[in-house]
Amino acid sequence: MFWERNIETLEKDQLQVLQSERLARTLNQAVQAPFYKKIFEEYQVDPKKIKRSSEIKNLPFTTKQDLRDNVPYGLLTIDQKEVIRLHCSSGTTGNPIVVFHTRHDIDSWSNLMARSLFAAGVRDTDVFQNICGYGLFTGGLGFQYGCETLGCLSIPAGAGNTARQIKLMQDYGTTAIHAIPSYLNRLHEFIVAKGMDARKDLKLKKMMIGAEPYTEEQRVRIQEMFGIKAYNSYGLTEMNGPGVAFECECQSGLHIWEDAYIVEIIDPKTLEPVPDGEIGELVMTTLDRHAVPILRFRTRDLTRIIPGKCDCGRTHKRIDRITGRTDDMFIVKGCNVFPMQVEAVLLQIPEVANNYMIKLETINDNSEMIIEVEVLSNWFRGDIARLDGLKKQIEHGIRNEVLVKPIIRMVEAGSLPVSEGKAVRVQDLRNLN
Amino acid sequence: MAYQVSIFLENKIGHLRKITTLLAENQINIRTMNLTHTSNDWGVLNLIVDFPDKAHQVLNSQNFSVALREVIALEMDDHPGGLDNLLGKVEAAGVNFTNAYSRILKAGGEAFLILDSADTEQAREKLKKLGLAPLDDETVYGK
Structure with missing residues (x-):
């Protein structure tokens, strides 16, 4: 069963023809953006000479820094009148990146999202509860539009308020949900605490999970808790958001939609392509986006192409779960966090200054960000009120910046490692591998 | 004017003892004490000792977070x-x-x-x- 059989099962050579056509169109579009116009001149790229998708190697990469440096309109190719929405990343440190969408872009994205959900077995008869933040975060509206395109009864429940989530599930007979895995743990605890059995007392048939790192073991545990399958989702704001790659019912890797993206896996050091099956950095080019086409975007995500064909019959390549990052970004509670953002907040608080450590830990199956702060004699006055006030100040500051509420741990002076040169300030102690 | 010596402590086995050992070694007598802890994993130890300045200096030299209050x-x-x-x-x-x-x-x-x-x-x-x-x-x- 396919959402678009002709595209999803297109033979490799035909897929390449389609990609080549769309790449040519994309390059013509890209040159309208001040950023790419400049880049093409600088690298002496003649977009008209690139005829085949395999020639994409002649184009320079686009990095997240390029996107940041060109906020707000440097990558916009068309009149703002044509733009109907923007999404941007969290944070106020540096420039949050922005992606604009025309009506075509939103339709294209919604269709990819619908195709993804259909591949995971969601149908128009499903009642789909989207348990994630709406707004600038792409997981909310991305899934919402996908559900509507597919024709599900969608429930835009948003994040949090577990009691209400369960009530919605009961009242409207929710059959499919989308959430970050760590939230599903909490949801399950709540269900058990209410004296319910998640496997019997709800009508859930399937779950979509993603937006934060988790292991296969964690997925298996979530599936056991609810007694249903959980399908992996992959996406990033730069490439729309969710709907970039999704697991089909075979659960053997995520199909990455090659009619909409050219996928490369490169060695992050040599920048040369690696053979299928080997782990490298995922590089992506949009093929069906008008407002902000992005060429050879270095996602910094490490994965591999799974060789061979999928039993489902789809011909689009499959990527493996993301195994790590080539930069220092980490993901916690579905939010992308750069240590720099956290550091910028902490440095503004005189008591903290340089005496902190960011730790990522798995606590009760949830990913948590812990900030350890040394209590130093130069500001310690012996009162608990001040320590509590400081704890709240750090909590609020970080939450406002990266949207994740950290756990603050006050520690004795001298307990954190002494910094020598550029200290390692982030320790990822989560059980992710 | 009486001064209390306040020390920040993590709630871990042996941490309170480190303070008492240091004071004992320096012949400082504890007159009374009080330990306030929060719901977090830390607290503040308050001491009235015979020589608060000396206690403050000794603890400070050992890198404890200490305040005279x-x-x-x-x-x-x-x-x-x-x-x-x-x-x-x-x-x-x-x-x-x-x-x-x-x-x-x-x-x-x-x-x-x-x-x-x-x-x-x-x-x-x-x-x-x-x-x-x-x-x-x-x-x-x-x-």
């Missing part, structure tokens, strides 16, 4: 109603405090109460108006 010591009687009687006066003076602990000097005789207020000077002024003077340092420190 002015407190008010008030005399009371070690018999039923002794504390209640004193608190009646503190209440009448309109003094609020964030922490309190005590020591008996002589069973059935004298005792004192340590009051930690956010604004010690103001608290002392208010108590003074009601004729309630802090206990002398020698008695508090036991010298």
Whole structure:
């Protein structure tokens, strides 16, 4: 069963023809953006000479820094009148990146999202509860539009308020949900605490999970808790958001939609392509986006192409779960966090200054960000009120910046490692591998 | 004016002992103590010792987070109603405090109460108006 059989099962050579056509169109579009116009001149790229998708190697990469440096309109190719929405990343440190969408872009994205959900077995008869933040975060509206395109009864429940989530599930007979895995743990605890059995007392048939790192073991545990399958989702704001790659019912890797993206896996050091099956950095080019086409975007995500064909019959390549990052970004509670953002907040608080450590830990199956702060004699006055006030100040500051509420741990002076040169300030102690 | 030595401590096995060992080695006598902890994994140890400056210096040199904090010591009687009687006066003076602990000097005789207020000077002024003077340092420190 396919959402678009002709595209999803297109033979490799035909897929390449389609990609080549769309790449040519994309390059013509890209040159309208001040950023790419400049880049093409600088690298002496003649977009008209690139005829085949395999020639994409002649184009320079686009990095997240390029996107940041060109906020707000440097990558916009068309009149703002044509733009109907923007999404941007969290944070106020540096420039949050922005992606604009025309009506075509939103339709294209919604269709990819619908195709993804259909591949995971969601149908128009499903009642789909989207348990994630709406707004600038792409997981909310991305899934919402996908559900509507597919024709599900969608429930835009948003994040949090577990009691209400369960009530919605009961009242409207929710059959499919989308959430970050760590939230599903909490949801399950709540269900058990209410004296319910998640496997019997709800009508859930399937779950979509993603937006934060988790292991296969964690997925298996979530599936056991609810007694249903959980399908992996992959996406990033730069490439729309969710709907970039999704697991089909075979659960053997995520199909990455090659009619909409050219996928490369490169060695992050040599920048040369690696053979299928080997782990490298995922590089992506949009093929069906008008407002902000992005060429050879270095996602910094490490994965591999799974060789061979999928039993489902789809011909689009499959990527493996993301195994790590080539930069220092980490993901916690579905939010992308750069240590720099956290550091910028902490440095503004005189008591903290340089005496902190960011730790990522798995606590009760949830990913948590812990900030350890040394209590130093130069500001310690012996009162608990001040320590509590400081704890709240750090909590609020970080939450406002990266949207994740950290756990603050006050520690004795001298307990954190002494910094020598550029200290390692982030320790990822989560059980992710 | 009495001073309390306040030390930040993580709530871990052996951490309190590190302080007492250090004070013992330096012949510092602990007159009374109080440990306040929060719902977090840490707390503040408050000590009244015979030589607060020395204790502060010794602890500071060992990299403990330590502060000297002015407190008010008030005399009371070690018999039923002794504390209640004193608190009646503190209440009448309109003094609020964030922490309190005590020591008996002589069973059935004298005792004192340590009051930690956010604004010690103001608290002392208010108590003074009601004729309630802090206990002398020698008695508090036991010298």
